[in-house]
Amino acid sequence: MIEKVTDQLIRALGELDETQVIICVKTLLENGVDRFCIQSLLNEGMKRVGALYETGEYFIADLIVSGMIYKNVLELPRMRYVPKLGERVAGRVLVGTAEGDVHDIGKDLLKSVLSANGFDVYDLGTDVPPKTFVSESTRLQPDIIAISGVMTVAVSAMARTIQALSDANLRDRVKVIVGGMCMSEELSREIGADAYSPDPLEGVAVCKNFLLKTS
Amino acid sequence: MNNEELLAYRQQIIEDAIRMKKKPDRTPHFANYWTWKILDSGYKLSEALYDWDKLEDSTIKFQKKYGFDMLVDDGVRDPMQVIEPIGQSSYEVDDEKEIMNIRDVSFMSPDDYDLFLKDYPRFLWEVVLPNKANRFNSDLTLEQFGEVFNRFNGYAKCTQNIVSRLNTECGTPAGMLSTQSTIPGYEQLFNFYRGIKGTASDMRRIPDKFKAACDLLDEMQLYPALEQLKTSTRRANASVDFIGLMLGHTILSIKQWEAFYWPSFKRMLDAVVAADKTCYIFSEGSTKRFWSYFKDLPKGHFAFHVEQDDIFEFKKELPNCCAVGGMHASLLGGGTKEQCVSYAKHLIDELGGEGFILSQDKMISYRNDTNPENLKAVCDFVREYR
Known part of the structure; x- marks a missing residue:
């Protein structure tokens, strides 16, 4: 079941379906999936948005909406995360x-x-x-x-x-x-x-x- | 030439450039200069933006000094002082930094579309006005509200004075805000109601309501204006029959362009052609993604401002349209007089003749955007070069 929801989440973000994205994230959180894992799924979805931008199917308005969805998810109570000073991520x-x-x-x-x-x-x-x-x-x-x-x-x-x-x-x-x-x-x-x-x-x-x- | 003859001459070379039937006597030169005019004339931004006389003076001084063939902005684009008595939340002026910014603000929420579509006047009164004018509340006095109308009168008089003085003292046709103009519903929502982020969000989240609002605005404003175009004659002091804007295309995918923009825009272009008019499209950013939609426009009606795109490529791809632009703001701001004149010559040599109007590739607003000496040298050169 979790695997199905993770696929749905990536697809929903790629399709900019905010309602579905939020439902998937909440389902994953309720099933104990940690926020870092969910964020990596969101990142996969964002890559799909990026790929569609590259092909010209999406443009700036779609990128704006993807950013809004991404931000809204990260603002959900159990998704908030502030990197510590000194902690290195990609850069x-x-x-x-x-x-x-x-x-x-x-x-x-x-x-x-x-x-x-x-x-x-x-x-x-x-x-x-x-x-x-x-x-x-x-x-x-x-x-x-x-x-x-x-x-x-x-x-x-x-x-x-x-x-x-x-x-x-x-x-x-x-x-x-x-x-x-x-x-x-x-x-x-x-x-x-x-x-x-x-x-x-x-x-x-x-x-x-x-x-x-x-x- | 006296000013009356000069006005007629300028109108003629602009007409020839757009109609593309014969080579204009020389390449016309449009001023894409905005708040820079105020700074160049020695005023602080707030001084002129809050004083109609100084605003008028800055525009006239600018034109007398440089002698363009048309000022895209007559000087009255930013009438922020009109609604100041009831509060305004979009404009920010910083005299120290010599900067004016217009914030991307939404004056309605997605929930307000229902009222928008059901009762538009009530929507304006109950939703837009209180959001746009931040002192529009129960404490507002009738005197304060009346002051808005007094200032609006001042704005109208200022516009009239500028156009009249441009004509009679400078032999120059009227600019954008004094020529017949209208914009599609999408542009209105993008520019005046929802802002960039709101528009992006609504097209995705509530596309049907967004489209219905575009259609309503088209029905109320765009289509009647196009109907009027059929029988109207060009304003005596203008250089083109009609001015259109392309601003909000900058965020649209092709699919969104086809759903929300192109049908109304095409109707506008078709109306211009049917009425055999000339039209200047002031377009921001890049329009390249949409050039294929303009390939079949009949020759001799449209001039497009080319901002971010390569103007040589534009002319190659759209030989049916007049290109306006070419002169880089970065060169005018940072180059030498010789470099600027040499580039202007290159543009005229390569593109001049029918179908080209020289102008700047950015809305020139800040002091460093242009060195006045460079601009003077280019303007003097263009007037003389055949």
């Missing part, structure tokens, strides 16, 4: 929207898919000043900083953030990935980022690649 990523920009959708999507891929993600929110990226990098020691932005004002804020990380002697310890509608491959090189990602799924691939190279 630690600080995400935030650049100073001056309050758009959070791209950032939130990246956060969802990174979490689904086993990353330990810290969300600094929107309109994040360079000094906050620096202070939180010092405190949390991330492997990667991901900065998102939609408005063109975010480009110079990203450049200032990268400069501030250099000034604080943190730049050689952390990779910086930038993305969002304001950004391009060429611009990312100009401002000194390590990588650019046009969408959250490629962002995850870039982050995995960073960690592979580091290890």
